[in-house]
Amino acid sequence: MTRLRADNPQGARQALAERFRAWSGSEFDLSRCPVRGVLDRLGDKWTTLIVIALSQRPHRFSEVCRAVPDISKRMLTQTLRDLERDGLIARRVFPTKPPTVEYRLTELGESLLEPLVTLIAWAEGSQTRIAAARSAFDAASAAA
Amino acid sequence: MTRLRADNPQGARQALAERFRAWSGSEFDLSRCPVRGVLDRLGDKWTTLIVIALSQRPHRFSEVCRAVPDISKRMLTQTLRDLERDGLIARRVFPTKPPTVEYRLTELGESLLEPLVTLIAWAEGSQTRIAAARSAFDAASAAA
DNA sequence: CAGAATCCAATAGGATACTG
Protein backbone atom coordinates (compact mmCIF):
# COMPACT_ATOMS: atom_id res chain seq x y z
CA MET A 1 0.00 0.00 0.00
CA THR A 2 1.35 3.34 -1.06
CA ARG A 3 1.87 5.85 1.64
CA LEU A 4 -0.16 8.96 1.20
CA ARG A 5 1.92 11.87 0.13
CA ALA A 6 0.72 15.39 -0.25
CA ASP A 7 3.93 17.04 -1.27
CA ASN A 8 3.09 16.60 -4.91
CA PRO A 9 0.13 18.46 -6.35
CA GLN A 10 -0.45 15.96 -9.10
CA GLY A 11 -0.22 13.12 -6.67
CA ALA A 12 -3.15 14.24 -4.59
CA ARG A 13 -5.76 12.92 -6.95
CA GLN A 14 -4.07 9.59 -7.29
CA ALA A 15 -3.53 9.22 -3.59
CA LEU A 16 -7.23 9.83 -3.14
CA ALA A 17 -8.05 7.40 -5.90
CA GLU A 18 -6.26 4.62 -4.13
CA ARG A 19 -7.85 5.46 -0.81
CA PHE A 20 -11.23 5.74 -2.38
CA ARG A 21 -11.00 2.35 -4.01
CA ALA A 22 -9.95 0.81 -0.73
CA TRP A 23 -12.91 2.34 1.06
CA SER A 24 -15.33 1.55 -1.69
CA GLY A 25 -14.47 -2.11 -1.65
CA SER A 26 -17.19 -4.57 -0.88
CA GLU A 27 -18.80 -4.14 2.48
CA PHE A 28 -17.75 -0.58 2.84
CA ASP A 29 -18.26 0.46 6.40
CA LEU A 30 -18.29 4.14 7.11
CA SER A 31 -17.31 3.57 10.68
CA ARG A 32 -14.07 2.04 9.46
CA CYS A 33 -13.10 5.13 7.50
CA PRO A 34 -10.52 6.86 9.66
CA VAL A 35 -10.97 10.19 7.98
CA ARG A 36 -14.59 10.26 8.92
CA GLY A 37 -13.90 10.27 12.62
CA VAL A 38 -11.20 12.86 12.35
CA LEU A 39 -13.17 15.23 10.20
CA ASP A 40 -16.23 14.84 12.33
CA ARG A 41 -14.23 15.92 15.32
CA LEU A 42 -12.41 18.73 13.56
CA GLY A 43 -15.61 19.89 12.04
CA ASP A 44 -17.45 20.36 15.27
CA LYS A 45 -17.90 23.81 16.54
CA TRP A 46 -15.05 24.11 19.01
CA THR A 47 -12.34 21.49 18.53
CA THR A 48 -10.19 23.53 16.21
CA LEU A 49 -10.25 26.64 18.32
CA ILE A 50 -9.32 24.68 21.41
CA VAL A 51 -6.47 22.89 19.68
CA ILE A 52 -5.17 26.19 18.39
CA ALA A 53 -5.34 27.72 21.84
CA LEU A 54 -3.51 24.79 23.39
CA SER A 55 -0.93 24.84 20.61
CA GLN A 56 0.49 27.98 22.18
CA ARG A 57 0.96 26.63 25.69
CA PRO A 58 -0.89 24.57 28.30
CA HIS A 59 -4.06 26.19 29.54
CA ARG A 60 -6.20 25.84 32.60
CA PHE A 61 -9.88 25.19 32.17
CA SER A 62 -10.90 28.78 32.67
CA GLU A 63 -8.08 29.99 30.48
CA VAL A 64 -9.38 28.00 27.57
CA CYS A 65 -12.81 29.31 28.37
CA ARG A 66 -11.57 32.85 28.01
CA ALA A 67 -9.37 32.11 25.02
CA VAL A 68 -12.17 30.58 23.02
CA PRO A 69 -14.84 33.20 22.61
CA ASP A 70 -18.43 32.35 23.40
CA ILE A 71 -17.93 28.73 24.29
CA SER A 72 -20.08 27.51 27.14
CA LYS A 73 -18.62 25.54 30.02
CA ARG A 74 -20.78 22.67 28.98
CA MET A 75 -19.34 22.43 25.49
CA LEU A 76 -15.84 23.15 26.69
CA THR A 77 -15.98 20.26 29.12
CA GLN A 78 -17.42 17.97 26.52
CA THR A 79 -14.98 18.87 23.77
CA LEU A 80 -12.00 18.64 26.09
CA ARG A 81 -13.11 15.19 27.15
CA ASP A 82 -13.49 14.03 23.57
CA LEU A 83 -10.04 15.32 22.73
CA GLU A 84 -8.61 13.65 25.79
CA ARG A 85 -10.31 10.42 24.89
CA ASP A 86 -8.74 10.54 21.45
CA GLY A 87 -5.34 11.12 23.01
CA LEU A 88 -4.88 14.54 21.49
CA ILE A 89 -4.72 16.40 24.76
CA ALA A 90 -3.67 15.44 28.27
CA ARG A 91 -5.48 16.46 31.42
CA ARG A 92 -3.53 16.96 34.61
CA VAL A 93 -5.04 17.72 37.97
CA PHE A 94 -3.08 19.49 40.68
CA PRO A 95 -4.43 18.79 44.16
CA THR A 96 -4.56 22.42 45.15
CA LYS A 97 -7.50 24.10 46.71
CA PRO A 98 -9.39 25.22 44.79
CA PRO A 99 -8.47 22.63 42.18
CA THR A 100 -6.18 23.41 39.28
CA VAL A 101 -6.50 21.49 36.05
CA GLU A 102 -4.16 21.86 33.16
CA TYR A 103 -4.74 20.80 29.59
CA ARG A 104 -1.95 20.43 27.09
CA LEU A 105 -1.48 18.90 23.68
CA THR A 106 0.02 15.46 23.63
CA GLU A 107 2.62 14.52 21.08
CA LEU A 108 -0.17 13.15 18.96
CA GLY A 109 -2.04 16.40 19.35
CA GLU A 110 1.01 18.34 18.29
CA SER A 111 1.29 16.22 15.20
CA LEU A 112 -2.11 17.43 14.15
CA LEU A 113 -0.93 21.02 13.99
CA GLU A 114 0.81 20.62 10.68
CA PRO A 115 -2.13 19.27 8.68
CA LEU A 116 -4.27 21.81 10.47
CA VAL A 117 -2.05 24.66 9.37
CA THR A 118 -2.13 23.33 5.84
CA LEU A 119 -5.89 23.51 5.90
CA ILE A 120 -5.94 26.92 7.50
CA ALA A 121 -3.55 28.20 4.90
CA TRP A 122 -5.83 26.94 2.18
CA ALA A 123 -8.83 28.51 3.86
CA GLU A 124 -7.15 31.86 4.20
CA GLY A 125 -5.87 31.76 0.67
CA SER A 126 -9.25 30.78 -0.72
CA GLN A 127 -11.62 32.87 1.32
CA THR A 128 -11.74 35.69 -1.20
CA ARG A 129 -12.63 33.37 -4.04
CA ILE A 130 -15.16 31.55 -1.90
CA ALA A 131 -16.83 34.79 -0.90
CA ALA A 132 -16.94 35.86 -4.54
CA ALA A 133 -18.44 32.54 -5.57
CA ARG A 134 -21.10 32.89 -2.91
CA SER A 135 -22.05 36.35 -4.01
CA ALA A 136 -22.28 35.24 -7.60
CA PHE A 137 -24.33 32.22 -6.70
CA ASP A 138 -26.72 34.16 -4.52
CA ALA A 139 -27.11 36.84 -7.14
CA ALA A 140 -27.90 34.21 -9.76
CA SER A 141 -30.38 32.55 -7.43
CA ALA A 142 -32.11 35.81 -6.69
CA ALA A 143 -32.33 36.63 -10.38
CA ALA A 144 -34.05 33.35 -11.09
CA MET B 1 1.54 39.42 7.45
CA THR B 2 3.48 36.23 7.20
CA ARG B 3 2.16 33.69 4.82
CA LEU B 4 1.19 30.49 6.49
CA ARG B 5 3.59 27.71 5.79
CA ALA B 6 3.19 24.14 6.84
CA ASP B 7 6.31 22.70 5.34
CA ASN B 8 8.17 23.21 8.57
CA PRO B 9 7.11 21.23 11.63
CA GLN B 10 8.41 23.77 14.10
CA GLY B 11 6.75 26.56 12.17
CA ALA B 12 3.27 25.23 12.62
CA ARG B 13 2.91 26.43 16.18
CA GLN B 14 4.19 29.88 15.35
CA ALA B 15 2.02 30.20 12.30
CA LEU B 16 -0.94 29.34 14.49
CA ALA B 17 0.21 31.79 17.12
CA GLU B 18 0.12 34.63 14.67
CA ARG B 19 -3.24 33.61 13.33
CA PHE B 20 -4.62 33.14 16.79
CA ARG B 21 -3.55 36.58 17.91
CA ALA B 22 -5.12 38.11 14.86
CA TRP B 23 -8.40 36.32 15.52
CA SER B 24 -8.33 37.02 19.22
CA GLY B 25 -7.95 40.72 18.73
CA SER B 26 -10.58 43.00 20.09
CA GLU B 27 -14.03 42.41 18.73
CA PHE B 28 -13.29 38.91 17.63
CA ASP B 29 -16.02 37.78 15.36
CA LEU B 30 -16.31 34.08 14.74
CA SER B 31 -18.09 34.66 11.49
CA ARG B 32 -15.01 36.42 10.19
CA CYS B 33 -12.77 33.46 10.87
CA PRO B 34 -12.26 31.85 7.49
CA VAL B 35 -11.24 28.53 8.94
CA ARG B 36 -14.49 28.21 10.74
CA GLY B 37 -16.53 28.17 7.58
CA VAL B 38 -14.22 25.76 5.84
CA LEU B 39 -14.04 23.31 8.70
CA ASP B 40 -17.75 23.48 9.25
CA ARG B 41 -18.27 22.44 5.68
CA LEU B 42 -15.56 19.79 5.65
CA GLY B 43 -16.79 18.49 8.93
CA ASP B 44 -20.30 17.82 7.80
CA LYS B 45 -21.27 14.31 7.10
CA TRP B 46 -20.88 14.13 3.34
CA THR B 47 -18.74 16.93 1.90
CA THR B 48 -15.47 15.08 2.07
CA LEU B 49 -16.79 11.91 0.52
CA ILE B 50 -18.36 13.85 -2.33
CA VAL B 51 -15.21 15.84 -2.99
CA ILE B 52 -13.18 12.66 -3.01
CA ALA B 53 -15.59 11.03 -5.43
CA LEU B 54 -15.49 14.03 -7.76
CA SER B 55 -11.73 14.19 -7.52
CA GLN B 56 -11.59 11.09 -9.68
CA ARG B 57 -13.75 12.40 -12.53
CA PRO B 58 -16.99 14.29 -13.10
CA HIS B 59 -20.05 12.47 -11.86
CA ARG B 60 -23.72 12.62 -12.61
CA PHE B 61 -26.13 13.06 -9.76
CA SER B 62 -27.01 9.42 -9.49
CA GLU B 63 -23.39 8.41 -9.88
CA VAL B 64 -22.45 10.40 -6.82
CA CYS B 65 -25.40 8.87 -5.08
CA ARG B 66 -24.04 5.42 -5.75
CA ALA B 67 -20.43 6.36 -5.08
CA VAL B 68 -21.19 7.75 -1.65
CA PRO B 69 -22.68 5.00 0.41
CA ASP B 70 -25.89 5.62 2.32
CA ILE B 71 -26.32 9.23 1.39
CA SER B 72 -29.91 10.26 0.83
CA LYS B 73 -30.93 12.27 -2.20
CA ARG B 74 -31.96 15.03 0.09
CA MET B 75 -28.53 15.42 1.65
CA LEU B 76 -26.79 14.89 -1.65
CA THR B 77 -28.72 17.71 -3.25
CA GLN B 78 -28.11 19.98 -0.33
CA THR B 79 -24.41 19.27 -0.03
CA LEU B 80 -23.85 19.63 -3.75
CA ARG B 81 -25.59 22.98 -3.67
CA ASP B 82 -23.48 24.19 -0.79
CA LEU B 83 -20.33 23.14 -2.57
CA GLU B 84 -21.50 24.81 -5.75
CA ARG B 85 -22.30 27.96 -3.85
CA ASP B 86 -18.80 28.02 -2.44
CA GLY B 87 -17.37 27.61 -5.91
CA LEU B 88 -15.78 24.25 -5.20
CA ILE B 89 -17.80 22.33 -7.73
CA ALA B 90 -19.50 23.26 -10.99
CA ARG B 91 -22.92 22.05 -12.05
CA ARG B 92 -23.66 21.58 -15.70
CA VAL B 93 -27.02 20.67 -17.13
CA PHE B 94 -27.39 18.95 -20.49
CA PRO B 95 -30.80 19.47 -22.08
CA THR B 96 -31.37 15.82 -22.75
CA LYS B 97 -34.49 13.95 -21.88
CA PRO B 98 -34.48 12.78 -19.22
CA PRO B 99 -32.14 15.48 -17.93
CA THR B 100 -28.46 14.87 -17.41
CA VAL B 101 -26.58 16.86 -14.80
CA GLU B 102 -22.87 16.70 -14.32
CA TYR B 103 -20.88 17.81 -11.31
CA ARG B 104 -17.17 18.40 -11.41
CA LEU B 105 -14.57 20.03 -9.22
CA THR B 106 -13.64 23.56 -10.13
CA GLU B 107 -10.05 24.69 -10.03
CA LEU B 108 -10.72 25.97 -6.54
CA GLY B 109 -12.15 22.61 -5.62
CA GLU B 110 -9.10 20.85 -6.99
CA SER B 111 -6.90 23.07 -4.88
CA LEU B 112 -8.60 21.69 -1.82
CA LEU B 113 -7.40 18.17 -2.59
CA GLU B 114 -3.90 18.77 -1.38
CA PRO B 115 -4.74 20.00 2.13
CA LEU B 116 -7.36 17.28 2.24
CA VAL B 117 -4.84 14.58 1.45
CA THR B 118 -2.56 15.98 4.10
CA LEU B 119 -5.32 15.59 6.63
CA ILE B 120 -6.25 12.13 5.43
CA ALA B 121 -2.65 11.06 5.65
CA TRP B 122 -2.54 12.26 9.22
CA ALA B 123 -5.76 10.48 10.02
CA GLU B 124 -4.57 7.22 8.55
CA GLY B 125 -1.22 7.49 10.24
CA SER B 126 -2.80 8.30 13.59
CA GLN B 127 -5.78 6.02 13.68
CA THR B 128 -3.98 3.26 15.55
CA ARG B 129 -2.84 5.59 18.26
CA ILE B 130 -6.24 7.20 18.49
CA ALA B 131 -7.95 3.85 18.83
CA ALA B 132 -5.49 2.87 21.53
CA ALA B 133 -6.07 6.12 23.39
CA ARG B 134 -9.80 5.55 23.27
CA SER B 135 -9.53 2.06 24.64
CA ALA B 136 -7.29 3.25 27.44
CA PHE B 137 -9.59 6.12 28.26
CA ASP B 138 -12.70 3.99 28.26
CA ALA B 139 -11.02 1.35 30.38
CA ALA B 140 -9.97 3.99 32.88
CA SER B 141 -13.46 5.45 32.93
CA ALA B 142 -15.03 2.07 33.51
CA ALA B 143 -12.61 1.33 36.31
CA ALA B 144 -13.57 4.51 38.12
C1' DC C 1 -33.07 11.21 -14.13
C1' DA C 2 -32.61 14.89 -11.03
C1' DG C 3 -34.39 16.85 -7.97
C1' DA C 4 -38.23 19.54 -4.57
C1' DA C 5 -41.40 19.28 -0.71
C1' DT C 6 -43.01 17.66 3.53
C1' DC C 7 -42.78 15.25 7.82
C1' DC C 8 -40.46 13.57 11.67
C1' DA C 9 -36.73 11.74 14.92
C1' DA C 10 -32.30 12.42 16.77
C1' DT C 11 -28.69 15.22 18.08
C1' DA C 12 -26.20 19.46 19.15
C1' DG C 13 -25.71 22.93 21.87
C1' DG C 14 -27.00 27.30 24.76
C1' DA C 15 -28.73 29.06 29.41
C1' DT C 16 -29.04 28.41 34.01
C1' DA C 17 -28.36 26.59 38.50
C1' DC C 18 -25.84 23.69 41.56
C1' DT C 19 -21.40 21.29 43.81
C1' DG C 20 -16.79 19.85 45.95
Next chain:
DNA sequence: CAGTATCCTATTGGATTCTG
Protein backbone atom coordinates in the same frame (compact mmCIF):
# COMPACT_ATOMS: atom_id res chain seq x y z
C1' DC D 1 -11.88 26.83 40.15
C1' DA D 2 -13.55 23.18 37.53
C1' DG D 3 -16.79 21.14 36.56
C1' DT D 4 -22.02 18.51 36.74
C1' DA D 5 -26.99 18.40 36.05
C1' DT D 6 -31.15 19.81 34.03
C1' DC D 7 -33.94 22.01 30.77
C1' DC D 8 -35.07 23.61 26.38
C1' DT D 9 -34.54 25.05 21.57
C1' DA D 10 -32.54 24.83 16.97
C1' DT D 11 -30.44 22.38 13.60
C1' DT D 12 -29.36 17.98 11.27
C1' DG D 13 -30.63 14.62 8.57
C1' DG D 14 -33.38 10.29 7.24
C1' DA D 15 -37.75 8.52 5.00
C1' DT D 16 -41.19 9.25 1.98
C1' DT D 17 -43.78 11.26 -1.64
C1' DC D 18 -44.28 14.13 -5.69
C1' DT D 19 -42.73 16.42 -10.29
C1' DG D 20 -40.82 18.09 -14.93
